[in-house]
Amino acid sequence: MTRIIPLIVTLCITPLLASGAKIQSGPMLGYANMAEALIIVQTDSPAKVHVEYWPQDVRSDVRKTDPIMTEKRTAFIAKCVADQVEAGKNYGYAIYIDGKKQSVKFRKGYKSGSIPMVxxxxxxxxYRETGHQPFDFTVGFGSCAYINEEGGYDRLNGSPYGGEYHIFESIYEVDPDVFVxxxxxxxxxxxxxxxxxxxIHRWTHDRSIPELRPMLANIPNYGIWDDHDYGPNDIGRDYWNKDLATxxxxxxxxxxxxGLPETPGIFTYFAWGDVHFYLTDNRTYRTVGDLNPDPFGYERQMLGRKQIDWLVELMKWNRNQSISSYPSTFHVVAIGNQVISPNGKDSLREFPEEWNYLFDRLAEEEIHNVIFITGDIHRAEVxxxxxxxxxxxxxxxxxxxAGPSSISEDPNPHRLNVFNTDSNQINKRNFATLTFEGPLIDRRAVLKYYDSDGNLLNQDPDKAPGEVTDASTIQSRNLNLSKKLYE
Ligand SMILES: [Fe+2]
Structure with missing residues (x-):
C-alpha cells in the first residue's frame, strides 16, 4: 500500500506539470565573452527553460544552464547564462522547455528544416605565441526595423511602412561574428x-517574425536605442516613462x-579581439526641441556630460593600456544619431556645446582610430x-x-565617395559590416554595405567581385603601441 500511494500521486500530478508552453521568440544570442555567453528565450506562457550546449566537435560533452521559470511580468523571457565555456570556441546548443527539446525551424519558403544553432x-x-597578433573578425550593424502589424495600430493610409524582412536572413548568410x-x-x-x-506587446510581436530566427540564434546581438524603441517620436530626457522603457x-x-550606478541609462561597453565597442545612450539625457539656442537658456545636450566623460575616459584608459602592454586598435562608438554630418536636426552637430566638448577632448587626449556607427536617417552614407x-x-x-527616405540634396563636404554614385548615398534598405583585418601594426577596417538580398552595395567597378571602393577601407594610424610588443 505504501508503494501504491506515491504512484497514484505521481500519476495525478504529471498532467498538471505538462504545460504545453512553446517558444514565442528566439532563441537570441546576447553578449558573449571569454567566460560566458547569454542565450535569451521567450516562451508563450509560464515555463521552465534551460539550455544544453556542447563544444561543437564533442557532441557528448553536454553542459547545462541553470533552469529559469518564465513569468508574465518579464514577458516570459528566460536569460540563460552558459558559464562553462572557453575563449575562442564554437558550441552547439539546444533549448529545453519543461524538459522537452525544442526544434527551431527556418521560415517556410526560405529553407527547410531546423536551424543549426551555434x-x-x-x-x-x-600574450600568445603568435606575438600579439590579433584575429580577423567582422561586426555587422544596422538600424530602423519597422515590422508591420496586421490588425494593429499601423497607419492605414498608403502602403505599409515596413518590408523586405528577409534582410535578416541575408545578415545570417553574411554571418558577421557580432551584430549591433x-x-x-x-x-x-x-x-x-x-x-x-x-x-511588451511591441517587442514580442516584432521579435516573433520567422525571418529573424537564424540570425538571432547564431550571432551575438548587442543593441542601443533611438527614439522609437525608447518612447514617442523625438522624445528625450522628459519622457515620463523612461524608467520603464529602460x-x-x-x-x-x-x-x-x-548604465552605471550613478548614471542610469543603457550605455555599455564590450571588447571583441583588439577592438573596443562603446554603446551609447542618445535619449536618457537629451534635451528636445528644434530651436538652437534653446529659448529657455538650456545647454542643449544629447549624451550628457557624465556619459561623454565616461566615454572619453574609458577610451583613454583603453588607449593607455595599449601603449603599455595591452594592444588594441579601433574604438567603435555606436550612437543612434549621426555625429559628423552637418545635416539634419538629430545629428550631434546640432548640439554644438556638446559636440565641441566631445571632439576637443578626443583630440586633446589623442584618441585615434575612432569610428562612429550610426543609424536613424533611413539612408546610408559615410x-x-x-x-x-x-x-x-x-x-x-x-x-x-523601415521605409527608405529620399536622397539628401543638402551639401555635405564630409561625405565620402563609398558607393561610387553621384550622391554618395544609398536610399534602399541595407545593413553594413566592418571587417577588422591584418597584423597589428597594419590593422585596417574594411566596410561593406549590403542590400536586403545580400548584394554588395559598395563594390568597386574596376575590381574583382566582392572588392570594395577605396574609400571603404579605414587604415589604423598613430597606434602608439609599445615597441616591446614586437620584440
Ligand atoms: Fe528610424
Missing amino acids: FHTPKNWR WLGDNVYYREPDWSSRTGM EIFSLFHGNPTA NKLVYKDTHFWDITSSPMC
Whole structure:
C-alpha cells in the first residue's frame, strides 16, 4: 500500500506539470565573452527553460544552464547564462522547455528544416605565441526595423511602412561574428509607449517574425536605442516613462550591462579581439526641441556630460593600456544619431556645446582610430572629419526594414565617395559590416554595405567581385603601441 500511494500521486500530478508552453521568440544570442555567453528565450506562457550546449566537435560533452521559470511580468523571457565555456570556441546548443527539446525551424519558403544553432566566444590572443597578433573578425550593424502589424495600430493610409524582412536572413548568410542593433530596433506605436503591456506587446510581436530566427540564434546581438524603441517620436530626457522603457529595452536585449550606478541609462561597453565597442545612450539625457539656442537658456545636450566623460575616459584608459602592454586598435562608438554630418536636426552637430566638448577632448587626449556607427536617417552614407589632426569616421546604416527616405540634396563636404554614385548615398534598405583585418601594426577596417538580398552595395567597378571602393577601407594610424610588443 505504501508503494501504491506515491504512484497514484505521481500519476495525478504529471498532467498538471505538462504545460504545453512553446517558444514565442528566439532563441537570441546576447553578449558573449571569454567566460560566458547569454542565450535569451521567450516562451508563450509560464515555463521552465534551460539550455544544453556542447563544444561543437564533442557532441557528448553536454553542459547545462541553470533552469529559469518564465513569468508574465518579464514577458516570459528566460536569460540563460552558459558559464562553462572557453575563449575562442564554437558550441552547439539546444533549448529545453519543461524538459522537452525544442526544434527551431527556418521560415517556410526560405529553407527547410531546423536551424543549426551555434554560439561562439571571442578568442584569447594577447600574450600568445603568435606575438600579439590579433584575429580577423567582422561586426555587422544596422538600424530602423519597422515590422508591420496586421490588425494593429499601423497607419492605414498608403502602403505599409515596413518590408523586405528577409534582410535578416541575408545578415545570417553574411554571418558577421557580432551584430549591433543601432536603434529604432522596434517602432513603438501610440498604444505601446505608455504601458508595460504595450511595450511588451511591441517587442514580442516584432521579435516573433520567422525571418529573424537564424540570425538571432547564431550571432551575438548587442543593441542601443533611438527614439522609437525608447518612447514617442523625438522624445528625450522628459519622457515620463523612461524608467520603464529602460527596463523593457534591457529585458529584450542581451547587453552585458546598462548604465552605471550613478548614471542610469543603457550605455555599455564590450571588447571583441583588439577592438573596443562603446554603446551609447542618445535619449536618457537629451534635451528636445528644434530651436538652437534653446529659448529657455538650456545647454542643449544629447549624451550628457557624465556619459561623454565616461566615454572619453574609458577610451583613454583603453588607449593607455595599449601603449603599455595591452594592444588594441579601433574604438567603435555606436550612437543612434549621426555625429559628423552637418545635416539634419538629430545629428550631434546640432548640439554644438556638446559636440565641441566631445571632439576637443578626443583630440586633446589623442584618441585615434575612432569610428562612429550610426543609424536613424533611413539612408546610408559615410562621413569623415579631420579635427585638430585627428581622423574620425561616421558610418551610417539605415533602414533595415523601415521605409527608405529620399536622397539628401543638402551639401555635405564630409561625405565620402563609398558607393561610387553621384550622391554618395544609398536610399534602399541595407545593413553594413566592418571587417577588422591584418597584423597589428597594419590593422585596417574594411566596410561593406549590403542590400536586403545580400548584394554588395559598395563594390568597386574596376575590381574583382566582392572588392570594395577605396574609400571603404579605414587604415589604423598613430597606434602608439609599445615597441616591446614586437620584440
Ligand atoms: Fe528610424
